Amino acid sequence: MFGHSRKGRLGVTATALALGVALVASGCSGTGSDDGGSGAEGGGGDANLAITFLPKNLGNPYFDTSNAGGEEAIEEFGGTYEEVGPTEASPTAQVSYVQTAAQQGVGALVISANDPEALCDSLDEARSAGVKVVTFDSDTNPECRDLFINQATAEGIAKAQIELISEQIGDAGQIAVLSASANATNQNAWIELMEEELAANHPDIELVEVVYGDDDDQTSFDKTAALLQTYPELKGIISPTTVGIAAAARYLSTSEYKGKVALTGLGTPNQMREYVEDGTVTSFALWNPADLGYLAAYAAQALITGEITGEEGDSFEAGKLGSYEVGEGAVVLLGDPFVFNAENIGEFDF
Amino acid sequence: MTATTAAPARTYQLHTRPAWRRILLTREMAIIALLVLVIVVALAGVRNFDSPLTVTYLLRDTAPILLIALPMTLIIITEEIDLSVASIVGLTSVTTGVLAQGGWPFPLAAAAAVVVGLACGFVNGFLVSVVGLPSLAVTIGTLALFRGIAVGLLGTTAITDFPEFWSDLAKANIPGTPVPAIMIPFVVLAIVFAVLLHFTPFGRSLYAIGLNKDAAQFSGIDVGRTKFILFVLSGGVAGFAGVYFTLLYSNARGDNAMGMELLVIAAVLLGGVSIFGGRGALHGVIAGVLLIGTLGSALRLAGITSDIINVITGILLVLSVVSSSVLAWIQNRRAAALGRKNGRRAQSPD
Numbered sequence: 001m002f003g004h005s006r007k008g009r010l011g012v013t014a015t016a017l018a019l020g021v022a023l024v025a026s027g028c029s030g031t032g033s034d035d036g037g038s039g040a041e042g043g044g045g046d047a048n049l050a051i052t053f054l055p056k057n058l059g060n061p062y063f064d065t066s067n068a069g070g071e072e073a074i075e076e077f078g079g080t081y082e083e084v085g086p087t088e089a090s091p092t093a094q095v096s097y098v099q100t101a102a103q104q105g106v107g108a109l110v111i112s113a114n115d116p117e118a119l120c121d122s123l124d125e126a127r128s129a130g131v132k133v134v135t136f137d138s139d140t141n142p143e144c145r146d147l148f149i150n151q152a153t154a155e156g157i158a159k160a161q162i163e164l165i166s167e168q169i170g171d172a173g174q175i176a177v178l179s180a181s182a183n184a185t186n187q188n189a190w191i192e193l194m195e196e197e198l199a200a201n202h203p204d205i206e207l208v209e210v211v212y213g214d215d216d217d218q219t220s221f222d223k224t225a226a227l228l229q230t231y232p233e234l235k236g237i238i239s240p241t242t243v244g245i246a247a248a249a250r251y252l253s254t255s256e257y258k259g260k261v262a263l264t265g266l267g268t269p270n271q272m273r274e275y276v277e278d279g280t281v282t283s284f285a286l287w288n289p290a291d292l293g294y295l296a297a298y299a300a301q302a303l304i305t306g307e308i309t310g311e312e313g314d315s316f317e318a319g320k321l322g323s324y325e326v327g328e329g330a331v332v333l334l335g336d337p338f339v340f341n342a343e344n345i346g347e348f349d350f
Numbered sequence: 351m352t353a354t355t356a357a358p359a360r361t362y363q364l365h366t367r368p369a370w371r372r373i374l375l376t377r378e379m380a381i382i383a384l385l386v387l388v389i390v391v392a393l394a395g396v397r398n399f400d401s402p403l404t405v406t407y408l409l410r411d412t413a414p415i416l417l418i419a420l421p422m423t424l425i426i427i428t429e430e431i432d433l434s435v436a437s438i439v440g441l442t443s444v445t446t447g448v449l450a451q452g453g454w455p456f457p458l459a460a461a462a463a464v465v466v467g468l469a470c471g472f473v474n475g476f477l478v479s480v481v482g483l484p485s486l487a488v489t490i491g492t493l494a495l496f497r498g499i500a501v502g503l504l505g506t507t508a509i510t511d512f513p514e515f516w517s518d519l520a521k522a523n524i525p526g527t528p529v530p531a532i533m534i535p536f537v538v539l540a541i542v543f544a545v546l547l548h549f550t551p552f553g554r555s556l557y558a559i560g561l562n563k564d565a566a567q568f569s570g571i572d573v574g575r576t577k578f579i580l581f582v583l584s585g586g587v588a589g590f591a592g593v594y595f596t597l598l599y600s601n602a603r604g605d606n607a608m609g610m611e612l613l614v615i616a617a618v619l620l621g622g623v624s625i626f627g628g629r630g631a632l633h634g635v636i637a638g639v640l641l642i643g644t645l646g647s648a649l650r651l652a653g654i655t656s657d658i659i660n661v662i663t664g665i666l667l668v669l670s671v672v673s674s675s676v677l678a679w680i681q682n683r684r685a686a687a688l689g690r691k692n693g694r695r696a697q698s699p700d
Binding site for chain 2: 058059083086088091099100115118182183188
């Protein structure tokens with residue numbers, strides 16, 4: 001055993017050296033980007049324009065697009081952009097990134113929250129360390145952040161999707177919803193409003209089930225298959241999440257249900273283009289996530305420089321998007337949802 | 351065990367090395383050295399790593415893993431495994447939340463959650479010891495079972511309202527230090543487990559069981575009872591970790607701590623415990639947990655994304671397992687060669 005341990009130590013030492021090298025290398029690159037940050041600070045006065053984007057998870061095309069918008073904005077006003085995030089969309093996994101941002105003393109954190117409450121304590125700690133907190137896409141409880149950039153009102157989104165599905169299935173029959181995770185703040189709010197809208201204005205449409213694909217491509221794909229088997233009379237699916245609608249479209253496009261079961265919801269043009277062109281999907285809705293990230297970055301900058309404080313009625317300039325005003329509850333509204341179809345999808349690239 | 355008759359007549363000089371070498375040149379010390387190296391490199395190369403916040407966040411977030419790793423070490427030394435620990439954290443988290451919301455005084459709700467944890471451990475222990483099933487199969491089953499109950503109890507909702515006194519206590523530091531208060535119960539438990547494992551007949555019997563459970567049984571160790579006790583302990587500690595997790599994130603959800611069992615097991619193996627049983631020590635395991643935590647914290651501060659952090663942690667784990675296997679093989683070859691040279695000289699069992 002002891003002889004073995006001595007050799008073991010040699011092996012682990014080698015591992016240690018390799019790791020040390022990796023860490024030094026990464027440490028250097030980290031320091032390098034921070035230096036860039038202080039340079040930018042010098043240019044923009046004494047404001048700390050280091051802005052970190054923390055999406056729900058990495059590798060999600062929606063957040064890739066929104067964060068690219070944020071990066072574009074930050075380049076325009078001369079700040080430093082960084083994107084961090086967990087690989088899986090869970091609130092406790094986001095906490096350590098919030099903590100990291102607080103430790104780094106960034107100027108602002110732009111976050112899409114995986115849970116309205118679970119991040120509050122760490123966000124409070126970050127804010128008391130001087131970090132401005134802007135939520136976008138999915139909000140936290142209002143007292144935990146400085147500003148929320150709302151992509152569209154929940155009523156607008158719910159109504160747009162119900163209108164699309166009712167047009168496509170002739171305002172009667174069974175529909176189902178393929179959502180993101182069961183705890184997703186905005187999806188749950190939209191689904192509730194969809195149910196109200198159905199009850200009020202579309203009595204012949206029956207929402208048979210809400211299933212959860214956890215914003216995972218394969219899970220969403222499998223849940224779509226299961227839905228169609230469980231409900232042979234199903235006429236339409238609403239998927240109010242970009243991962244879900246693309247996975248559902250992929251399933252439908254190669255199945256016997258193509259063109260028979262309608263699919264709509266929230267998707268991005270690049271993901272949905274082939275399914276709109278091959279007739280699987282007639283139309284779907286969304287805002288422009290790049291504009292959302294862009295607006296969030298400008299809002300963060302306005303908070304850092306003290307141009308706004310998050311009071312109702314505060315207004316700020318957001319580059320190419322123009323002027324925005326802070327609404328009730330420290331919310332900034334991007335605009336109305338946009339409907340994409342075969343006629344206009346070619347004009348968009350995100 | 352037969353020391354009274356044999357001790358005076360025999361010496362083991364050919365096998366032993368000086369005490370300092372036996373203590374310092376071990377795999378456990380190598381992991382501790384690696385931990386120190388990572389800390390030194392991070393202090394030198396990563397900005398903001400030297401803040402007291404790093405210590406606070408690191409210990410606070412790794413505390414559940416540290417806690418659960420204690421009984422897990424004992425279980426793996428007996429060549430068993432408990433994959434259900436993270437699900438027990440989820441279930442006890444939900445239990446705490448539901449009871450607290452139902453008007454139970456918080457300490458009572460927390461105690462009930464620990465009892466639920468013990469009961470979960472009882473189920474595992476019963477199936478492994480009394481029914482005689484392999485723990486791998488049993489705890490894969492109860493992983494799904496406990497998680498299923500947890501998610502079933504709360505559905506898609508989360509309970510987020512806990513008495514401020516208790517949630518503040520979970521996040522509090524020991525006054526005057528950056529060390530979280532949770533470290534006090536952890537250190538107490540760590541001492542208890544260390545004494546139990548390294549200085550009691552019960553603890554020594556775990557190594558015997560791990561090396562050869564039939565031989566252990568024949569030498570008078572009640573293998574079934576021993577394993578039963580370990581699984582109940584594991585459930586109880588996971589229950590306590592569940593209460594802490596709930597308070598730390600002010601959040602009782604069915605999917606809390608999802609996947610944490612793999613982090614715990616990875617850290618235990620990294621800390622030098624053999625997956626084949628019979629070898630390992632608690633100081634190595636604690637260093638293993640802290641090493642993974644520190645590495646993650648340093649890399650996050652250096653702006654490395656989570657997928658790369660996972661890759662680095664994975665490589666570290668694979669290298670540590672591979673290095674010990676390869677070196678054990680070399681050691682065996684050398685021992686065999688030495689054995690041929692020295693005639694009938696005995697070899698140590700591992």
